[in-house]
Amino acid sequence: MKPRPPTLREKKRYLLLRIDPPIPDPDPKDLYFSVLESVTSIYGDAEAARMMPVVISCGSGYAVVRCIRGYEEKLRIAIVTLTSVAERRIALHAVATSGTLFALRRRVSGLSPVSFETISPLHFRDREYTARRYQGQKVDLQEKGINRQELLFLTQDDLEGI
Amino acid sequence: MDTDACIHPYPVGTASVRRMAMEAGALGFGGIVVPGEVAGGYHGVRIIPAVIIRETDLRRVIGQIRRQANSGNLIFVDAGDNGFNRAVLAHKGLNAIRCLHQIPKNGFDHISARLAYENGIAVEIDLYPLIHEKGIARQRVLNRYNDLMRLYSRYQFPLILSSNACSVLDLRSPDEIRLLCTLFGMKKDDTNRALQTVSTLLSPVESVMVTP
Numbered sequence: 277m278k279p280r281p282p283t284l285r286e287k288k289r290y291l292l293l294r295i296d297p298p299i300p301d302p303d304p305k306d307l308y309f310s311v312l313e314s315v316t317s318i319y320g321d322a323e324a325a326r327m328m329p330v331v332i333s334c335g336s337g338y339a340v341v342r343c344i345r346g347y348e349e350k351l352r353i354a355i356v357t358l359t360s361v362a363e364r365r366i367a368l369h370a371v372a373t374s375g376t377l378f379a380l381r382r383r384v385s386g387l388s389p390v391s392f393e394t395i396s397p398l399h400f401r402d403r404e405y406t407a408r409r410y411q412g413q414k415v416d417l418q419e420k421g422i423n424r425q426e427l428l429f430l431t432q433d434d435l436e437g438i
Numbered sequence: 439m440d441t442d443a444c445i446h447p448y449p450v451g452t453a454s455v456r457r458m459a460m461e462a463g464a465l466g467f468g469g470i471v472v473p474g475e476v477a478g479g480y481h482g483v484r485i486i487p488a489v490i491i492r493e494t495d496l497r498r499v500i501g502q503i504r505r506q507a508n509s510g511n512l513i514f515v516d517a518g519d520n521g522f523n524r525a526v527l528a529h530k531g532l533n534a535i536r537c538l539h540q541i542p543k544n545g546f547d548h549i550s551a552r553l554a555y556e557n558g559i560a561v562e563i564d565l566y567p568l569i570h571e572k573g574i575a576r577q578r579v580l581n582r583y584n585d586l587m588r589l590y591s592r593y594q595f596p597l598i599l600s601s602n603a604c605s606v607l608d609l610r611s612p613d614e615i616r617l618l619c620t621l622f623g624m625k626k627d628d629t630n631r632a633l634q635t636v637s638t639l640l641s642p643v644e645s646v647m648v649t650p
Binding site: 296297317318349352353356357359365366367369370413414426427428429430431433434 | 448452453454456457458460461465481568569570572573576605606607608609610611614617618620621
């Protein structure tokens with residue numbers, strides 16, 4: 277089948293999103309379903325069909341999402357209301373919007389990659405945690421256990437104060 | 439200075455106040471209001487202490503407002519029924535009334551709106567239910583905020599915006615808040631003003647008195 281000429285194709289916009297917490301990366305398929313659910317929940321099926329949100333890529337703490345041009349603001353609003361992916365708490369923050377994937381990938385390459393060191397075990401308030409220490413004071417604590425795995429967000433200063 | 443008007447760090451939430459301040463600063467806030475915390479700053483973000491009064495008995499509420507009057511804390515009161523709100527809003531010393539999405543529809547009417555304007559008491563718009571609720575619950579909150587914006591356009595009482603975040607994952611940037619507020623018809627200028635209202639509450643403009 278002959279592809280459509282560029283002038284007849286739908287114009288698209290690409291959104292670069294920062295994933296918080298960056299590790300572990302969510303599954304792109306789960307992320308797609310969560311984004312779609314958020315869009316449908318706020319704007320309904322008709323608007324979601326017009327918007328056509330798609331997850332292009334997801335990894336290293338960032339995700340790229342595509343939509344039809346003119347709907348990027350509505351997609352950003354829907355993404356603000358996204359709170360979990362596959363029952364895992366998550367927050368997505370839009371970093372940049374672009375008309376081409378090339379420009380967005382160039383932007384990602386300019387961002388510093390997420391680096392962390394793992395400290396295990398770490399005792400905090402009589403419980404055992406696995407800690408992930410990121411650059412610039414941030415420390416995430418994941419409780420060890422099977423049933424209840426509490427996630428705490430602290431700083432290096434908080435841990436030094438114990 | 440853009441300020442998130444209420445967040446709940448550890449032990450109510452899952453993030454320490456320092457981490458909340460750090461993340462809020464990275465998102466673009468200059469200050470955060472934290473109930474039960476001492477005044478200070480971290481990573482360039484101002485931490486503003488507050489007290490939330492959750493009583494339903496008017497006498498106790500007024501007693502607590504008087505006790506906290508010179509403590510340096512911002513004083514917030516949870517809204518109640520119409521009579522309660524009118525009585526509380528007529529009382530000076532209060533800084534903001536909150537949880538308006540949880541009260542009956544006629545709980546905050548044009549008289550309450552006028553009282554809030556006259557006494558410079560801010561009305562809180564809680565973004566937490568907009569982000570976390572779905573379906574009918576969110577529709578109800580949007581409906582209530584639409585109604586509030588109708589009163590705001592007439593009476594121009596101060597508004598404050600709060601994420602009521604219990605975790606760093608609940609925090610949203612000022613830009614995201616501006617977008618979210620368009621859902622209930624709040625204009626970007628009004629959102630900008632609401633994000634800066636806390637600074638006005640801390641240093642209210644008062645009439646000049648000349649002493650001989």
